[in-house]
Amino acid sequence: MSPNPVTTRERLASPLTWHYFGLAILILIVAVLAIRLGLDWSATDSSSNDALVNKQIELKTLEVQTAPLRGLEQRVKDSREHIQDFYAKRIPANYSSIAVQTGDLAVKSGVQLSRMQYTQGSTTGDLTEISLDSSISGQYQQIMHFVNGLERDKTFFLIRSMAFTGQQGGLVSLRLRVSTWLRPADVPGWLPPTPSDTPSATPPAAQEGE
Structure with missing residues (x-):
């Protein structure tokens, strides 16, 4: 005689069945959590990559923006040294040295300077412009x-204008206006201001030697 068949009700009531059922649900939950974790990890990794790229772009931008400032302190120091060197070598030490230098150049070239007049121009930075206005006569080559001596002299001279005023025999006469610069402390207090009119007008200037 065969044993009694197990009914469906009995199977559902069996602890083993519920054990399998619970295991299946647990596996399903683990699978869902694993998928969710994978998705979250992927999103986090993508966000981290984007943030890293953004930081790299910001860093590169800052490097480009700050590139002109690199070595700025040294460049400023070098510029100051060059300015001081220029002042020491090419700016006259005092008013009288201007007259001595132009006089020496006139003797060497053989020209005659007359009616030499000095005026004081504006002060820019650490220097005050001094204008020399005179008549010069001599042969053309002289x-x-x-003029070449003025331009090449160690003292800084800047030729503002030359105007032809006459010729007699082989001698040529010109009106010459030249600028140089002095430190404000070295400018004589009696020098009149440089007029704003053209060099052809006679300025109320101090005569050399006054």
């Missing part, structure tokens, strides 16, 4: 030698 005058050119004098």
